[in-house]
Amino acid sequence: MASSSKTFTREEVREHTTDDSLWCIIDSTVYDLTDFVDAHPGGESVLRQVAGQDATTAFYNLHRHEVLSKYASLAIGSVQGEQAQVITPLPGDLSPVPYAEPLWLSSHFKSPYYKDSHRRLQKAIRHFTDRYLTPEAQECESTGRHISQEMIDHMSRLGILHMRLGPGKHLHGVNLLDGAVDGQEFDYFHDLIVSQELSRTMTRGFQDGNMAGMTIGLTAVLNFARDQSWKKKIADEVFSGRKKLCLAITEAFAGSDVAGLRTTAEKTADGKHYIVNGTKKWITNATWCDYFVTGVRTGKGLSVLLIPRGEGVETKAIKTSYSPAAGTGYITFDNVKVPVENLLGEENKGIHVILSNFNHERWTMACGSVRISRTIVEECLKWANQRLVFGKRLIDQPVIRLKLAKMISLVEANQSWLETVTYQMCHMPYKQQAQHLAGPIGLLKMSCTRAAHEIADEAVQIWGGRGLTQTGMGKHIEMFNRTYKFDAILGGAEEVLGDLGVRQAMRNFPKAML
Numbered sequence: 001m002a003s004s005s006k007t008f009t010r011e012e013v014r015e016h017t018t019d020d021s022l023w024c025i026i027d028s029t030v031y032d033l034t035d036f037v038d039a040h041p042g043g044e045s046v047l048r049q050v051a052g053q054d055a056t057t058a059f060y061n062l063h064r065h066e067v068l069s070k071y072a073s074l075a076i077g078s079v080q081g082e083q084a085q086v087i088t089p090l091p092g093d094l095s096p097v098p099y100a101e102p103l104w105l106s107s108h109f110k111s112p113y114y115k116d117s118h119r120r121l122q123k124a125i126r127h128f129t130d131r132y133l134t135p136e137a138q139e140c141e142s143t144g145r146h147i148s149q150e151m152i153d154h155m156s157r158l159g160i161l162h163m164r165l166g167p168g169k170h171l172h173g174v175n176l177l178d179g180a181v182d183g184q185e186f187d188y189f190h191d192l193i194v195s196q197e198l199s200r201t202m203t204r205g206f207q208d209g210n211m212a213g214m215t216i217g218l219t220a221v222l223n224f225a226r227d228q229s230w231k232k233k234i235a236d237e238v239f240s241g242r243k244k245l246c247l248a249i250t251e252a253f254a255g256s257d258v259a260g261l262r263t264t265a266e267k268t269a270d271g272k273h274y275i276v277n278g279t280k281k282w283i284t285n286a287t288w289c290d291y292f293v294t295g296v297r298t299g300k301g302l303s304v305l306l307i308p309r310g311e312g313v314e315t316k317a318i319k320t321s322y323s324p325a326a327g328t329g330y331i332t333f334d335n336v337k338v339p340v341e342n343l344l345g346e347e348n349k350g351i352h353v354i355l356s357n358f359n360h361e362r363w364t365m366a367c368g369s370v371r372i373s374r375t376i377v378e379e380c381l382k383w384a385n386q387r388l389v390f391g392k393r394l395i396d397q398p399v400i401r402l403k404l405a406k407m408i409s410l411v412e413a414n415q416s417w418l419e420t421v422t423y424q425m426c427h428m429p430y431k432q433q434a435q436h437l438a439g440p441i442g443l444l445k446m447s448c449t450r451a452a453h454e455i456a457d458e459a460v461q462i463w464g465g466r467g468l469t470q471t472g473m474g475k476h477i478e479m480f481n482r483t484y485k486f487d488a489i490l491g492g493a494e495e496v497l498g499d500l501g502v503r504q505a506m507r508n509f510p511k512a513m514l
């Protein structure tokens, strides 16, 4: 952390113990805290108590390492003949902490699934996330500000928006992270990497605010638009970041029970328009979107319409337990006139459009949920290793080790299952995926979010009050414990997905008897 090449002996540091000159040592770096004492969020007295001393242990018991980067200007040099021991991660770095990375990224472990292009992509997107996305994400998460247009433009230029939709023709010829991967080569493992790396910002509200509406909504346009040039226009607008799009299915009347939707679309007498009336609730990104991919009731069934924001469309923010950065909204459609050309798929057969979207959405959520859980494990391992209580490190208590063992096992098991399912996705056409994988993906998502529930619970117990505090050392634990439920509800509640998995397994049950 030392920003200056000056060196001091420990004796010299010991002479600076007054309000006129107050120094201390943290990890071999010498800090001049004279002008900082008044401003220290932890108060003045604690700094006076360590004046002239080595405060390394006290510091790491109370602060995250990143505090030192933020206040690097207080460093005046280092202790003669000593070197800083604590690792300061640089953007893009892999974590050396055990279980902090999936096995395929840990030295000594092999995986049959990942090729060079996956490794290149992982490096590039991690660097992007650490360097650019995380600082904005952390700020938006706490202030509730929506993602900036600059960030959207940046992601568009790097093809990150395109990659969010998974493999497909929309990636052909697109520059993906300056050539990290060719669009034709992009498979579901690349997709998994993008999802997992982006969720490392540890900002669950912002994570959805980061174009989740587009991720789950634009696929319906790409797969079901009836006119190619219209499809291209919408896709270009959204991929370029000029227009924002979200998926508007859920209503106060119907959540996981899609068939219960009540928003109606009636055709005008001349057959050129639909008139849409109804409401939508909990719609991610709704407050700032231009297009709404909307589930509506049309006479004999459900249909899906792309509704542009305009006369009769109103959105208002819904306060949820995660950040307003997600743009979660309530939408009202009052006599909204929508051209029939905006129909996606066939009239009255919209359930097919809606359901075909679900698998990818649920799988993406499983990717994110496991990755965030993993970072929580890393946080807990670091904390248990550095926290001193009752005269020992937390990790020296068997009860803490047992909690960690359970958390690690859950994460590793789910990541392995995720990779197995992903491998199947890579080897099945989209139609077969819907047939064979809807059940397993439902069970996988359920497993990941049940695990998240256990992990959040144990993590807070390990962290105590810090796990309930939005700033400071346990901020990620607090965020996770407050928001892990979003993955357990959005995209299909755990119970509904578990049920789907078992029902699908029973559909072609053999005549097998005990």
Ligand code: HEM
Pocket: 024, 026, 031, 033, 040, 041, 042, 043, 046, 047, 050, 055, 058, 059, 062, 063, 064, 067, 068, 071, 074, 471, 472, 473
């Ligand atoms: C370079 C030196 C230091 C800097 C830049 C610094 C900065 C900060 C900051 C930013 C916070 C707010 C909480 C957070 O963001 O983590 C904080 C809290 C605190 N600091 Fe420091 N600090 C330094 C050294 C120390 C030392 C040596 C001690 C104790 C011996 C100390 C004791 C505390 C305490 C008790 C809190 C409140 C912790 C809590 O609320 O959980 N600080 N410090």
